[in-house]
Amino acid sequence: MLPVAGRRARSAVTVVLALLVLAGTFVGQDDDFPFGPFRMYATRDDPDGLVRSARVEAVDGEGRLRTVDERSTGLKRAEVEGQVDRFVAAPQTLGLLAQAHSRLRPDEPPLVEVRVVERAYVLRDSRPTGEQTETVVARWTAP
C-alpha cells in the first residue's frame, strides 16, 4: 500500500499533467512542447489546391549542384520549412547553413551558393494532375 503522502503526490501529478496536455491541445502551440497540440498532419489540404515541398540545394566551390540534407547542413527539411519565412525575409541567413556545412563536412569543398527551392504539385479532386512548378524562394551566394 502506498502511504497517504505518496497517493496525494501521485494524484496531484496526474491532475497537473492532464490539465497541461488538455490546455496544450485546445489553446497551445508547438512552442509549448512537450504539452503542445499533437498536430501531426492536422492541417487540411484543399483537394483542388497545391501541395508544397521545400528542399535545400547548394552549389559547391567546384560548381557542382548538390541537394543537401541534415547530414551536411544540420537542419532537416522540416526544420528548413519551419524557418522558411526567415530565409525568405533575410536570405543571408542561408549562409549559416554553408557555415554548418563547413563544420560538418570539413573535407568537402565549401558551399558557395545555398538556395531553398519550393516545389508545388497541383491537385484536382485529391489527385496530383502531374503539373508542378519549382520556385527558388530564397538564395544566398558567398560574398
Next chain:
Amino acid sequence: MLRVIVYLFVPVDVLLTTTWVRAHASVPEELYVPLRIGRLLPLPTPGPWVEVFQVVLVVAALLAAAAAVVDRLPRLTGWLVALLYLEWMVVAMSYGKVDHDRFAFLIALLVLPSVGRAALRSREQSEAAGWALSMIALAVVATYTLAAVAKIRFGGWDWVDGATLTRAVLRRGTGMAEPLLDVPMVLHAAQYGLMVMELAVAPLLLVRWRDPRWGWGLALVFLGFHLMTFALITIIFLPHCIALLSLLPLERAVRPAPCAPA
C-alpha cells in the same frame, strides 16, 4: 522489464534513430529558436557541447537500465535520465520543427523513477508500479485522441474530406505508397479510418477486458498501424511505440522468481 526497455531505448534513439539531433551541435546559434521551456529555464544555447552531452546521456541511460536489472538506485538513475533527456529534447525541437512522437515516452521517463525498487522477475503487485503503468497507458491513448482533437482544431470538421494524406504521400511516399496517389478514394477513406481509430478505438486500449488477450491484440494492432505508416511514408513514432509496449504483459517475458519454499 519495461524500465529496462525504456532506458535501453534511449541510446538507440540518441545514437541510431534520431541522429539529426547531434547535428545541431554544428548549426550556428542564430538558427536556434528556443521553445517556451527553453526560454523559461536558463538552458545553454546548443553548440559543440551537445556532442559531449550526448555521451553523458547515453551513459546515464545505460546506468539506469543496469540499475533496473540489479534493482539498485532505480530512482536516482531514473530521475537523472529524465532530466537529461528533456534537455536533449530542447536541443532537438528548437530549430523550427517540433515532433509529436514522444509524449508518452517522456511521461514514461517521468513516472518510472517513482516505482522505486522492483526486482526484474518479481510478480508482486505494487500500487506504485500500477500508477506508473496507468500514466503511460493514459499518455499513449491521449496521444491518439488528442491528435484527433488537433485535427478538428487546425483542419476543421472537414479535415476528413481534405487531401492531407495525398500531401503526405506526395512529400514522403515510398514506392509502396505512390500507387495510392491514383486512387484518392483509398486515401480519403483512410482519413475517415484514422479519425475513427484515434477517437473511438484508442480509448478501448484502456479497457480491462475479461479476456486480457483482447487488450494485447488491440495494442498489437496499433503497433501494426505504426509499422504500416513507416512502410508508406517512412515516419515511425518509435518512442511512442516503446511506450505502447506498456500495455503488454512484459513481465511474462522473463522467468518468474522461484517461489520461496513453504
